[in-house]
Amino acid sequence: MNAIRVVRPGFQTSVQDLGRFGHAHQGVSASGAADALALRAANLLVGNAENAAALEMTLVGGAFEFESEAVVALTGSDFAAGLPLWTAVELKAGGVVRCGASQSGARCYLAVRGGIDAPKVLGSASTHLLTGVGGRALRAGDVLPIGEAAVRRPKRGSVAPPQFSRDVLRVTAGPQAEWFGDELYQGCYTVQEESNRMGLRLRGPAIPSPAGMMLTEGVSLGAIQVPPDGQPILLFVEHQTTGGYPKPAAVISADLTRVGQLRPRDTVRFELVTLDQALAWLQEQERWLYSLI
């Protein structure tokens, strides 16, 4: 069988694709890759459809044995695998990709030509770690069959990864923006240890939060909510579908890739931009991505 065997799972490795859509009204958030841009790039490099399932590693990577010849690509942060990043690499049968601790950001993606043939739950192979919808984090001994998601030839040579600093996150105004002053844009905020795929807890100068009555309402990926203690929480891929805290801003789609690479103790500042600017940066990012085909 053409499969990947998990020799060592690493700190928290899961199967992810681009997410599970269409079930928010049942309380199910999309989940999917924390750095979707890196996952899509890894898939395009090995010649897969961009939504193919791949492995997402967090902070400390694992070791994965390939039973047959395979073409793989590592993207995202440098997890010291001894293989070139952002490059399609051929492995021999029995080859092992051994990753270590991150040398840069929070996440590294390992895509294989053909994709991982994980069972789809509600239309997606992505793992929602907190609820168990779509499975669980990988364990040593797990065997992952390789699928048939290859749609074109692998990309030759390496590509220059997108360059950006992680210390500025650009945001657009949130639904309760007028309840807030500009405090969110004044200070530096540090990512706390208790952050995860559901949300990033930030700590910095307290933001006066209008503790007024607000009805629970739907929340978006990247929304920044401010509870009464004034310390913002950035809602991420496994976010709750609804919430009752006011939201001064939301991270723009083009910067979600940066959020997926933030580690505990990293610091960020927020910069307010317009919807038109947000769209222009997203289009620029998409042009870079499709240059990989």
Place this chain on the structure above:
Amino acid sequence: MVRSAVTVTIRPASDSSLLVSFGDAISLDAHRQVLRLMHSFAEPPLGIRNLHPAFASVLVDFDPRRRTHEDVESLVRERFAGTSEISRPERRVVEIPVCYGGEFGPDLADVARHTRLSPERVIELHASAEYLVYFLGFSPGFPYLGGMPPELATPRLSAPRKRVPAGSVAIGGAQTGVYPMESPGGWRLIGRTARTLFDPAADPPALLEMGNHVRFVPVKELPR
């Protein structure tokens, strides 16, 4: 016949979502408008990724590579206007058997103390009401229920439990609900049900749907 116009406000919530609001109060009228909008998107058009209904609003999440805010806003207004209010939705009452108190309801005594009622009276009141499922949200299959007798209101725990078992029936402030899966939680646990509220392998995965009604039926023990 003159009908009062529905006030709909639509504003961006992020660069890939719009928040559609029908006022800022929990009311049956707002609930009906939310249902109406959800029905109008029963067949979601390309590029609309998710709809997040709540008490008086719907967050429409879209793919910004395929859709713009202007485009989605006119789509919402068009579909909403083209869908009539569901005058008499099919009434579905879901019975949820609950084993109250004991090991399944460790906070029943606290609720009784706080409300100055006997534990028996708390159970009787809780099981006497018919609850409306305003929407499912927060976590998979979690119902936001309206209709709890106000005298049962009890503040949440000061420190949430790390682990609340699946099926726990609880009171948090003026609300009551059922935890579909094991999770942390700060509501007061008064009982437990063996009914599965969320099963990703089932179709539909959630037992309840917005607009349904719920009755809690006291049972002596839970089926194994």
